[in-house]
Amino acid sequence: MPQRLSGIAWLAAGVLGFVAAVAGLVPLLPLPSPRAVDTASALEPPLKGPLLSRSLDVGRDGDASPDDWIRRGFGDVGPLSRGLLRLRVALFGPLEVAGLFGRDELGRDLCSRVCWGARVSLSAAAIAGVVSLLIGVAWGATAGWAGGWIDDVMMRVVDVLDSIPLLFLVVFLVTVLGEDSVRLTLDSLGIGRLAIFYAVVAAVSWLSMARIVRAKVLELRGATMIEAARAIGAGPARIIARHLLPNLAGVIVVKLSLVVPRVMLFESFLSFLGLGVQPPDVSWGLLANAGFRALVPFDPAWWLFLFPAMALAVTLLALGFLGDGLGAGAERKWRP
Amino acid sequence: MLRFLARRLLLLAATLWIVFTITFVLMRSVPGGPFSSERRPPPEIREAIERRYRLDRPLVEQYFGELGRLLRGDLGMSFRLADYSVSEVIAEGWRATATLGLIALAFAIFVGGGAGIVSAARPGGPVDGLVRAVAMVGISLPSFALAGLAVLFVVYRMRLLPAAGWGTLPQVILPAGCLGAVYAAEIARLVRSGLVESLQSDWVRTARAKGAGRWRIVAGHALRGSVGPLVAFLGPAFAGILTGSVVVEKVFAIPGIGYHFVEAATTRDYTLAMGLVLLYTLLLGLAGIVVDLVQAALDPRVDLER
Numbered sequence: 001m002p003q004r005l006s007g008i009a010w011l012a013a014g015v016l017g018f019v020a021a022v023a024g025l026v027p028l029l030p031l032p033s034p035r036a037v038d039t040a041s042a043l044e045p046p047l048k049g050p051l052l053s054r055s056l057d058v059g060r061d062g063d064a065s066p067d068d069w070i071r072r073g074f075g076d077v078g079p080l081s082r083g084l085l086r087l088r089v090a091l092f093g094p095l096e097v098a099g100l101f102g103r104d105e106l107g108r109d110l111c112s113r114v115c116w117g118a119r120v121s122l123s124a125a126a127i128a129g130v131v132s133l134l135i136g137v138a139w140g141a142t143a144g145w146a147g148g149w150i151d152d153v154m155m156r157v158v159d160v161l162d163s164i165p166l167l168f169l170v171v172f173l174v175t176v177l178g179e180d181s182v183r184l185t186l187d188s189l190g191i192g193r194l195a196i197f198y199a200v201v202a203a204v205s206w207l208s209m210a211r212i213v214r215a216k217v218l219e220l221r222g223a224t225m226i227e228a229a230r231a232i233g234a235g236p237a238r239i240i241a242r243h244l245l246p247n248l249a250g251v252i253v254v255k256l257s258l259v260v261p262r263v264m265l266f267e268s269f270l271s272f273l274g275l276g277v278q279p280p281d282v283s284w285g286l287l288a289n290a291g292f293r294a295l296v297p298f299d300p301a302w303w304l305f306l307f308p309a310m311a312l313a314v315t316l317l318a319l320g321f322l323g324d325g326l327g328a329g330a331e332r333k334w335r336p
Numbered sequence: 337m338l339r340f341l342a343r344r345l346l347l348l349a350a351t352l353w354i355v356f357t358i359t360f361v362l363m364r365s366v367p368g369g370p371f372s373s374e375r376r377p378p379p380e381i382r383e384a385i386e387r388r389y390r391l392d393r394p395l396v397e398q399y400f401g402e403l404g405r406l407l408r409g410d411l412g413m414s415f416r417l418a419d420y421s422v423s424e425v426i427a428e429g430w431r432a433t434a435t436l437g438l439i440a441l442a443f444a445i446f447v448g449g450g451a452g453i454v455s456a457a458r459p460g461g462p463v464d465g466l467v468r469a470v471a472m473v474g475i476s477l478p479s480f481a482l483a484g485l486a487v488l489f490v491v492y493r494m495r496l497l498p499a500a501g502w503g504t505l506p507q508v509i510l511p512a513g514c515l516g517a518v519y520a521a522e523i524a525r526l527v528r529s530g531l532v533e534s535l536q537s538d539w540v541r542t543a544r545a546k547g548a549g550r551w552r553i554v555a556g557h558a559l560r561g562s563v564g565p566l567v568a569f570l571g572p573a574f575a576g577i578l579t580g581s582v583v584v585e586k587v588f589a590i591p592g593i594g595y596h597f598v599e600a601a602t603t604r605d606y607t608l609a610m611g612l613v614l615l616y617t618l619l620l621g622l623a624g625i626v627v628d629l630v631q632a633a634l635d636p637r638v639d640l641e642r
Contacts, residue, residue, distance in 0.1 A: 159347070160347070160350065160351065160354065163347060163348070163351045163620075163621060163624075164351055164354060164355055164617070165355075165575075165579075165613070165616050165617050165620050167579055168579075168597075168612070168613045168616045168617070169355065169358065169359070169613060171597065171598075171601045171609070171613075172359055172362060172601070172609050172610065172613050173362060174601060175600070175601045175602075175604050175605075175606065175609050176362045176363065176365065176604075176606075179604060182365075261476070265478055268478055268480075269478065269480075269579075269583060272478075272480050272583060273582070273583065273586060273598055273601075274602060275598075275601055275602070288480060288481065288484065289480075291484070292480065292483075292484050292487075292587065295484060295487055295488060295492075297492060300488065300492055302488055305484045305488070306484075306485075306488075309478075309480075309481040309484055309485070312478060312481060313473075313476060313477050313478070313481055316476040316477070316478070317472065317473060317476040319476075320472055320475055320476045321472065324472075
């Protein structure tokens with residue numbers, strides 16, 4: 001593990017923390033619903049309209065309870081988000097900050113859409129991270145530790161999966177999933193497109209992690225310290241937990257810092273082409289796509305493209321700097 | 337060498353077969369076949385269509401029939417583009433895609449390599465800092481974000497270049513630049529780190545002691561150390577440019593293979609999408625083999641058998 005991070009890496013970590021906090025706590029923020037259509041103020045540039053406004057129905061009609069308002073405005077949200085939304089109503093009442101980043105062609109608040117989009121984009125990254133930690137590390141460590149034909153078979157599987165251009169295959173998969181009858185079948189099974197999308201992201205993310213962990217385990221397996229541990233009677237569980245894992249941590253962290261931005265790019269790439277996340281869900285790639293179409297020669301609605309693209313770029317840049325910092329830190333440790 | 341080629345080509349053939357099988361199964365897993373959810377045509381027309389695309393045969397026969405046709409190099413007819421075969425679409429699109437990709441690659445190598453050399457000449461200097469910062473931003477920006485910013489500022493604000501289309505030189509500059517930028521940034525970093533390391537080596541000191549000039553040292557001695565990693569990077573770069581061209585062609589309305597691929601995916605043109613997926617698999621596999629061969633030719637330490 002790195003001992004010292006440079007200032008810029010700390011800054012990057014701070015930026016990432018901020019983005020993650022916004023994504024996690026967005027229901028708590030006094031922003032309009034990302035789906036609330038307001039055609040009267042369609043394509044309003046940033047900061048043009050009144051900044052503070054009152055959402056129409058919460059608390060005003062006697063019969064609109066917060067739960068009704070949540071269901072109407074935000075769709076089916078999870079229990080955690082619902083709790084946060086209730087807390088928000090309790091805290092801010094009907095007050096909301098609107099038009100910070102401008103509005104789209106249906107008058108929906110872009111700032112709110114970017115913040116809610118962060119959830120999808122970041123959870124794709126988080127899922128990729130977790131999967132490459134669980135499957136990738138386990139797969140690579142098993143192959144490296146077992147050796148022999150087990151190693152051979154396991155690594156051939158990785159080779160073959162790696163040589164399949166998954167991105168193109170995924171596009172083909174999406175083609176099939178676009179068929180109405182398929183979608184209806186899946187919906188009746190309770191599998192949303194977002195779930196399929198996450199599964200796809202997970203499937204592509206663990207291969208390189210398995211490779212690097214295997215190489216490192218192979219290298220460590222022959223190391224004197226492991227032999228010494230075995231000589232004093234340590235069992236395999238103890239050796240793996242106390243001697244192997246701490247030495248793997250460096251490569252794992254560095255690899256993770258490469259996998260996560262790649263998967264975020266992958267998500268935005270597919271969503272930008274209209275083949276990933278589908279409305280009414282929002283993600284940064286999807287917003288950037290909508291924004292790109294708004295870049296027409298006369299009076300381009302630049303904010304619709306600029307803010308989602310900047311959110312994506314800043315997050316990726318922060319991940320890049322953090323990864324560089326971690327890599328440099330890990331290298332310092334390895335070469336004393 | 338021959339063993340290496342045989343092994344890799346075998347792996348490529350296996351990959352192609354797996355991809356074909358997956359796409360075939362996916363395509364036929366749509367209940368009632370690919371035409372089911374369109375407007376219901378009269379039964380006679382439907383039968384005629386199914387006969388034409390051989391959807392009326394048993395699945396196993398369809399599978400081996402298609403596999404056989406594929407082995408003869410026949411990718412079949414497009415489902416949506418009337419009277420177009422998949423091969424005709426590829427024949428029309430490959431020129432634009434290849435031109436775009438090669439210009440982007442050349443841009444990446446020359447701009448990235450140049451920036452890397454300038455940057456390594458004085459490590460830690462202001463130019464070095466600037467190049468490294470720009471490279472970091474370049475790596476992080478997705479190509480479509482760059483394309484959007486370019487359209488906004490270069491096309492609409494400054495009115496320097498056209499926004500879309502294909503055929504003239506000004507129409508090539510923007511897409512190729514957006515496509516190549518990420519790889520230019522990566523190459524700049526690769527070349528820089530390789531140069532910085534070899535500039536401190538013994539042979540460079542010897543060359544300097546013998547009185548070789550600054551540029552002779554860089555170009556004739558130190559740069560050779562960066563060639564290996566650069567060639568190794570060309571494999572991923574080629575793959576990335578091929579993938580990225582899908583987005584860039586879509587964004588700038590360039591009539592290449594990637595454009596047709598996205599269209600095929602969104603209009604559910606199964607045969608076209610399948611043919612293009614197989615084409616991409618083949619291209620990526622071949623590029624990987626070529627890069628490995630070039631690497632082995634340049635560096636005797638690379639052992640192809642391993």
